[in-house]
Amino acid sequence: MDKKEFIARRVAKELKDGDVVNLGIGLPTMVANHVPEGINVYFQSENGFIGLGPAPEEGNEDPYIVNAGAQCVTILPGGAFFDSSTSFGIIRGGHVDITVLGALQVDEKGNLANWMIPGKMVPGMGGAMDLVTGAKKVIVAMEHTVKGNHKILKECNLPLTAAGEVNLIITEMGVIEVTDKGLVLKEINPEYTIEEVQAATEAELIIDENLKKMEI
Amino acid sequence: MDKKEFIARRVAKELKDGDVVNLGIGLPTMVANHVPEGINVYFQSENGFIGLGPAPEEGNEDPYIVNAGAQCVTILPGGAFFDSSTSFGIIRGGHVDITVLGALQVDEKGNLANWMIPGKMVPGMGGAMDLVTGAKKVIVAMEHTVKGNHKILKECNLPLTAAGEVNLIITEMGVIEVTDKGLVLKEINPEYTIEEVQAATEAELIIDENLKKMEI
Amino acid sequence: MNKIVSIEEAISHIKDGMTIMIGGFLGCGSPHRLIDALVEKGVKDLTLICNDSGFPEIGSGKLVVNRQIKKLIASHIGTNRETGNQMNAGEMEVVLVPQGTLAEQVRAGGSGLGGFLTPTGVGTVVEEGKEKIEIDGKTYLLELPLRADVALIAGHTVDKFGNIVYHGATRNFNNLMATAADLVIVEAEEIVEVGAIDPNHVVTPGIFVDYIVGGGK
Amino acid sequence: MNKIVSIEEAISHIKDGMTIMIGGFLGCGSPHRLIDALVEKGVKDLTLICNDSGFPEIGSGKLVVNRQIKKLIASHIGTNRETGNQMNAGEMEVVLVPQGTLAEQVRAGGSGLGGFLTPTGVGTVVEEGKEKIEIDGKTYLLELPLRADVALIAGHTVDKFGNIVYHGATRNFNNLMATAADLVIVEAEEIVEVGAIDPNHVVTPGIFVDYIVGGGK
DSSP states (O other), rough: OOOOHHHHHHHHTOOOOOEEEOOOOSGGGGGGGGGGGOOEEEEEEETEEEEOEEEEEOOOOOOTTTTTTTTOOOEEEEEEEEEEHHHHHHHHTTTTOOOOOOOOOETTTEEEEEOOOOTTTTTOOTTTHHHHHSSSSEEOOOOSSTTTEEEEESSSSSSSSSSSSEEEOOOOOOOOOEEEEEEEEEEEEETSOOOHHHHTTTSEEEEEEEEEOOOO | OOOOHHHHHHHHHTOTTTTTEEOOGGGGGGGGGGOOTTOOEEEEETEEEEEOOOOTTOOOOOOOOTTTTSOOOOEEEEEEEOHHHHHHHHHHTTTOOOEOOOSSSTTOOEEESSSSSSTTTTTOOOOHHHHHHHEEEEEEEEESSSSTTOOOOOOOOOOOOOOOOOOEESSEEEEEEEEEEEEEEEEOOOTTTTHHHHOOOEEEEEEEEEEEOOOO | OBBBBBHHHTTOOOOOOOOEEEEOOOTBBBOOOHHHHHHHHTSSSSEOOOOOOOOOTBTTTHHHTTOOOOEEEEETTTTOOHHHHHHHHTSSSSEEEEEEHHHHHHHHHHHTTEEEEEEEEEEEEEETTTOOOEETTTEEEEOOOEEEEEEEEEEEEEETTTTTEOOOHHHHHHHHTTTTTEEEEEEEEEEEEETSSSHHHHHHHHOOEEEEEOOOO | OOBBOOHHHHHOOTTOOOOOEOOBBBTBBBHHHHHHHHHTOOOOOOEEOOOOOOTBBBTHHHHHHTOOEEEESSSSSSTTHHHHOOOOOSEEEEOOHHHHHHHHHHHHHHTTTTEEOOOTTTTTTGEEEEEEEETTTTTEEHHHOOOEEEEEEEEEEEEOOOOEOOOOOOOOHHHHHHSSSEEEEEEEEEEEEEEEEEEETTBBBBGGOEEEEEEEO
């Protein structure tokens, strides 16, 4: 299975019945395809609605119903449209249970950097800073390394998106919880050894005493 | 003509085409009956709508369409309902052109007291503080004295509703503008002499060099 | 997730000493059946946040008359003589707040803001004990957010997920309080199926609502 | 009071050096015909406040490409390479603002608030130069209001008084910007008679709107 697909499936297991969820662009968006059976979650789109549904069938696109990446989507029955201040009232006010985002870097203090590389790429933070600050649970979903370089660091050196707000890091190698004591490896993909995961991680990992096999 | 009716009619002459207007309870409400012909003004009701219309015919009352005094009213075509934060966004944000209120006291600095008499009557300020602070033009409409006592003072001694926000005072005796230099008598009801108006006013009146006859 | 419950079950979450918000403006848009149930249940020592204390026989004023309120935060109490009586006798603490400030405090509480700067109340007793901040030469009061344990609100048409459409002037504080309490109970005039409300017409999204009671129709 | 004017007349109010707001989110809900007219007119040295700078060929991004913007205040510029180019070349000043903060700044500008406290941006470069205020042990940034000379917004159904109903996700910043500019111009998808819109469904009350252009239908 594709790494991204694997990560998205594991993230989906974090969803609980009734959760309000905001998914970032890219890998996080794939989580929507794997909501566990028997539960209802409500996807929020920060550009102004709740009840985000799948892409419309060809020919049924409504150009005014798009997600935060400007792709045509649908709204499910029971959804609602609102303006940007209400949308971010929902986000900042703690009414989003889970937000799932990618990262350029994340560190052992729960700091996240995902909005700019000085001198190279400055897309802007969009809604990410509000989402990471406001959501009850922040999950970073990403490949563990980029071109062999560490992304899970002792300390981020790129400009932060938010300080100390990340709760969980899910990669193809394992599931890592951010705690007061540092990063705790809670689950490991059996395709890797603990040593391999540590080698791919700059920050020191605390191995959970009940370390589990990462399953999807 | 009844004093209150006379005052309300004179206040109505201040209205301009397109004005958004909020009228307080009592005498100010009577202003709505005298909007000059040929102009449209839009009455705002701080409990949550714009386009306040007259009382409904008997039998046509909608208990959910009431003014800020809980009386059944109507909404005119082109009106809109909103919540209290939007309502006071309109008020505080300077989108109300004129507010007309009664006063217990008003003084030469434009201070207004109309929400409590310590130890006696404490109804609360309701929306008055926001209205007086936010409206572009604040008109105090009231009888010049109460039981022979002054209401237009050198300095209010009751708790203020707002400091320095009153623009115009309209009574049965005349029209008084609040200026940096003090209270300027702009118009006088020909039934009274300047001396009589001054005697009924604690604050010193500056007589406008173009003092006009107060007409309705 | 079935949100529709009996009034008794909904009210069972309200305990002595809690802070509650109740929607409505002089009773218009108040959840009257929930208020009646609270009066009957007799929970006490409540802190009540609402626009006004209604009338003795209408709206949240009934809770004042029944002496269930320890502290009242409101903008207007003039239509319920009993509120003034208890306040003057020192039996109930009353905090009077300008209506626009109160609305904004509830909105701030629901939207994660730590406070806001308003010109309302500057130069009056409302500024007592508050920080004053000058911005571009104009003075503002720093006002803080308000939240509650439970909000009791009223909606006109409510779908089974809790999406609310209001009618007329009933929206007032209901739409704001729905965002600012740990538990939100809406009393529906009419309950409809999910999907029956146009998503462009929803005023309060259903994610804010925990329980629905009703419906009159 | 006839608010319906030609695009030319509406645009005639926009002068070099003004601060303008333009609604929309990556072009969705942007007033496209007004933007095209602005491009054609060529007014320059504008300060532009908008959620994002769209795409080079869509939305407010066209004004960037045409080099009419001196300063841009936005939350996202990643979809318009020309914005980054001009920023890096020092040809355009760009202020990046978290989207929720930007929305709230516009709302504050329109509703008479002197500012608000948000936790967003604490511990990041966003906090640079801003006052930090601690409330109940939590740190917030004091963010200030934004206003403009002119707001260009788009509405779906607009009555002749300017009441607006939006469709889908087009509401975004339009509803906020309508309150926060000295002059507000709405581009209507469809113009209807006064009274045709249910007052319970109005999202932006017509009192905020000065001019209406349109309607496509």
